Amino acid sequence: MTDPRHTPPARKRRRAGIRSRITAVSVGAVAIALVIGAIGFWLTLRSSLYGQLDLATRQDAVAFAEQADQVGEDALPDVDDDRFWQLIDRDSGSVVAGSDLVEDLSAIADRNGTAPPFVSLGADGVFAVAAERESGDVIVVAGRSTSTIEETLGSVATLLTVAVPLIALVVGITTWIAVGRALAPVERMRRQVDAVTASDLSQRVEDPRTGDELGRLAHTLNDMLGRLEDSQRAQRRFISDASHELKSPLAVLRQYAEVAAAHPERVSADELTETVLDEGQRLERLVQGMLVLARADERALTITAVDVDLDDVLYAEAQRLRALGKVETDASAVRPVRVHADAALVRQAVRNLVDNAARHARTRVVLSSDVADGMALVTVDDDGPGVPPDQRERVFERFVRLDDARSRDAGGSGLGLAIVREIAVRHGGSARLAESLLGGARAELRLPLAPAD
Structure with missing residues (x-):
């Protein structure tokens, strides 16, 4: 046989x-x-x-x-x-x-x-x-x-x-x-x-300029090649930025390890342990963020939608910030709101917004939730330097940070807001930045409401 x-x-x-x-x-x-x-x-x-x-x-x-x-x-x-x-x-x-x-x-x-x-x-x-x-x-x-x-x-x-x-x-x-x-x-x-080759996507199809089906076909092919070129450029930039981001914590770990090995008296065990833990957490956040975005790009980001109480998620984040003691946290404007979404992804999106606000706030972060235009609305305000209007869309791109106030030294990976938007879009919602009444930035997250009982 x-x-x-x-x-x-x-x-x-x-x-x-x-x-x-x-x-x-x-x-x-x-x-x-x-x-x-x-x-x-x-x-x-x-x-x-x-x-x-x-x-x-x-x-x-x-x-x-x-x-x-x-x-x-x-x-x-x-x-x-x-x-x-x-x-x-x-x-x-x-x-x-x-x-x-x-x-x-x-x-x-x-x-x-x-x-x-x-x-x-x-x-x-x-x-x-x-x-x-x-x-x-x-x-x-x-x-x-x-x-x-x-x-x-x-x-x-x-x-x-x-x-x-x-x-x-x-x-x-x-x-x-x-x-x-x-x-x-x-x-x-x-x-x-x-x-057209993968190494050079800049070539375009000659447009016959006939205005008929052939002209539309040439226009469609050129649009497709343009999207492929943009995607390739974004992919290369992503790889380059990811390599740089991964190299930074690894370089810090190697530097401390070499100094501790060569001059044990200069680096205490507690200092070395703290550095390893901080940089390890930074690596972990970076890798997790990259995995989430990669799954989203491949349409493999699995969503298990359940009813989630946003007020409980926001109260938990407010309690976490208060325990850190770095900024004053106000959750008095949180209202009971229930959404139909993936619980883990919703918590991750809210945490990214809260962490972003806490990193750049001077003294205060305000959390709130409500219903607006048939959608659940989560807002996170801070009294930091804010984001210029012409940069409010750009900060949702991957590995993008603004000058000085939003630097790498603040502990961010440059993926937090990009992940928030991906999660919002996958749920049929949206994410945007606006100006806060506190003088800083306001982050808004919109998600679909849970069906009424």
């Missing part, structure tokens, strides 16, 4: 190109239409010609009957080989007289004047037949040859047989050329996109 693990992949069936498919469909549709039209035309022409022949034959029968009544049966004229007449006795049904073609032929019509529509005269061909029954004691039968009609129909059929494939061929060649020219810009775009 064949091991399924080593079964070769099914070979993909190669489809014909768009140019070939469009040409084939066009030729097929035109050919079908032409064949149906040719058959319809031929049948219509045949019906018309035979209708005219039948009318002419009937007129001959009437004319011969009138002549027989006026000048006698023996005075009927001789006719060409493409026509004939025959007189049949009404009582006996025998032939009284006939033109050269049918003089030796038995009666074509019966005594009631009923005759077949066509009669074959051997080598002379097939004739259309008409009988006139209102002529005294005889029945007058007239006939006209169908040879001319058959020759005409044969010529038309031959012409159509040649013309239909020829027209289909012309349509195919025209379609092939037209589609090729129409798809030439697409092939040019394909080659240009194929030439």
Whole structure:
């Protein structure tokens, strides 16, 4: 038996190109239409010609009957080989007289004047037949040859047989050329996109400036390349910043370890322990933040939504800040608000906002919660230096710090606010900065409310 693990992949069936498919469909549709039209035309022409022949034959029968009544049966004229007449006795049904073609032929019509529509005269061909029954004691039968009609129909059929494939061929060649020219810009775009490499995403597709589908395609491709370039630039900046951030605490740890090893008397055990713990916590926060953002980028940030009491989360953060004793913490404006969100992520977002405010506050941090515009609203105010209006969006970018007041020395990793926004957006909320009444910055976090009981 064949091991399924080593079964070769099914070979993909190669489809014909768009140019070939469009040409084939066009030729097929035109050919079908032409064949149906040719058959319809031929049948219509045949019906018309035979209708005219039948009318002419009937007129001959009437004319011969009138002549027989006026000048006698023996005075009927001789006719060409493409026509004939025959007189049949009404009582006996025998032939009284006939033109050269049918003089030796038995009666074509019966005594009631009923005759077949066509009669074959051997080598002379097939004739259309008409009988006139209102002529005294005889029945007058007239006939006209169908040879001319058959020759005409044969010529038309031959012409159509040649013309239909020829027209289909012309349509195919025209379609092939037209589609090729129409798809030439697409092939040019394909080659240009194929030439774009991961190391250089600055190249763009040539815009045909036609304003049609091709122009929109070129615009869309260029927009996509622009987004890829921006994403690559952000990724490289993220890697560079992350490397720098990771290097700083590691450098501090190595420096203290080298000094302690070389000069034990200069670094006490308590000082070394405190440094290791501080820098270890800094590394831990940095790595955790990077993991959260990486999961968010990969759409792998799992959200387990439950009902969360925001007031409990804010009271817990206020108690934590008071225990640190670095700033005055006011939670009097916290109102009972319940949201439907991931409890762990909500606590992380609120802690990041509170820690950010505590790092930059001079003396005071104010926490509050309320309902606004159908959303839960958490605000964290500080009396620090604030954030300039033109920088309030930029601080939500990764590894971004403002000058002096928001420096690395304050203990931040530059990821806190970026994580807050990612968590808010994943929950269908938002995060922004504004000016605080305390003179510093106000951070606002909006999350969806829990369904009413």
